[in-house]
Amino acid sequence: MTPRLRTGLLLAPAALWLLAMLVLPLVVVLVFSFGERAAAGGYSAAFTLENFANLGTRWAAFKNTLMLAPVGTFLCLLIAYPLAYYLAVKADRKWRTLLLILVIVPFWTSILIRSYAWIYLLGGQGIPRLFDSLGLGNPRLINTPFAVLTGIVYGYLPLMVFPIFVSLERLDKRLLEASADLGSPPWRSFLQVTLPLSMPGVATGCMLVFILLMGEFLIPAMLGGGKVFFVGNALVDLFLQSRNWPFGAAVAVALVVIMLVTVTGYMRATRKWSGGRDDVSLM
């Protein structure tokens, strides 16, 4: 057996899998987005741009997604940065690995159950009742943008902490010493040395969280109560309830195109920070 043949055989299962379950289905979505809805739902072959022309009818979902995804990403960043800084710079070396694992692990557990926990906490019997008994009034928390943003930060914080931690940990501590020796107060060293050098991690974290938020369904479905809905919720409705596949396919195509454009633009804009290769894995 030649090495070439052997390589081919080893790659074959993975390549076929990618072809059958990734490439082909994505091509089908693209084809369907130009089709027409069959009378009984589903797809009937056609070539029309009508589905794309009708995208405006789902504008509310796009608007919510395009507003709450960046806001959610920014909130994650605000909360994650100090924690990542603490873990990378201040925390005791002995405990660092354990503390880091404790941040990452929730990300890999069921987002469904974790969002459910917030239904419990924000619902009528949870925090609002606690406020009430303290005489602070009875605020309505569940099914609001606040609830959705809380769920988002809770769900995606780990994904933001990890890349920032990696870039802060790699930072050459001698640079900070040099900065201090040259008379910079700590806050200035932070602003002029630490922060710029951690930008690759910030950029990676923001991109990961933003991409996942663009396709979010569960958090708005569970904590937004039909009032705060994302493109993902519109997609579920179009495919599983009204069974308008061609229009749903067009919405999906539009979502992916918006993601690609934003991410490409974002990567262009941040390339100047992340000059080096920044291979951050999620584990």
Next chain:
Amino acid sequence: MRLYALAVYLFLYVPIGVIAVFSFNAGRHAAQLQGFSTQWYGKALSNPFVMEALQTSAIVAGASAALATIAGTLAALALQGVGGKPRAIFDALLYIAVMVPGIVIGIATLIALVTLFDWVNPVLAALWPLADQAPQLHLGKGSLIAAHGLFAMALVVIIVRARVAGMDRSLVEASADLGATPWGTFRQVTLPQIFPAILAGFLLSFTFSFDDFIIAFFVAGSETTLPIYVFSSIRRGVTPEINAIGTMVLAVSLVTLVVAQSILQRGRGRGAA
């Protein structure tokens, strides 16, 4: 600083803790604790719908993780010797598999498979000797395994490849110089070095599939996985039984993850990856 970190850890773990505490609550009410009881666990475990969903989830997670680990490991090993265009295409596909939102993957798989089955089923029926016994293809465990396995396989390739890249090549050469066959070298030199990464890849794949809701929601057909069961129960109202199921699901993934993490970290400690 330390206080801030503590606050964030509380934010991460208190909601999980609340679910766990209330799963042992004797009373029905969400608001007050009324003594310790394991009755909700009993209720959940004797509910045939829960048990069936659990079984489906376990079968799908086990099968998709096993297949993904095999295909992913083979690909990661083969990719060492691949460069140029094929490598670039393969990398791009893996990247797409990980980055395209689960909801889009779910939709794409649903409409592609349903369309395919609509073509294939009449053909099968026409060709089958006894027309009324012809098998009908439909969405179910098979499509769940194939769809979950796709993401899991990309994950395994990424994890195992990082380990393969960090491997000491001179050991492989030494083994060959000493007259070992390629298979012998693989079994006695390569495999022991990359085994932690393979195991971690398997465990991560298993948790991914076990916890996934959105892809399963589209491609499960008439099957119900545990997350689908939980989601539809929550829509009907919050019950202590869900707390018990949720606590069990979290416990399964937490244990699996801590094991996977410690395997990976230990591997890193030895200087590889």
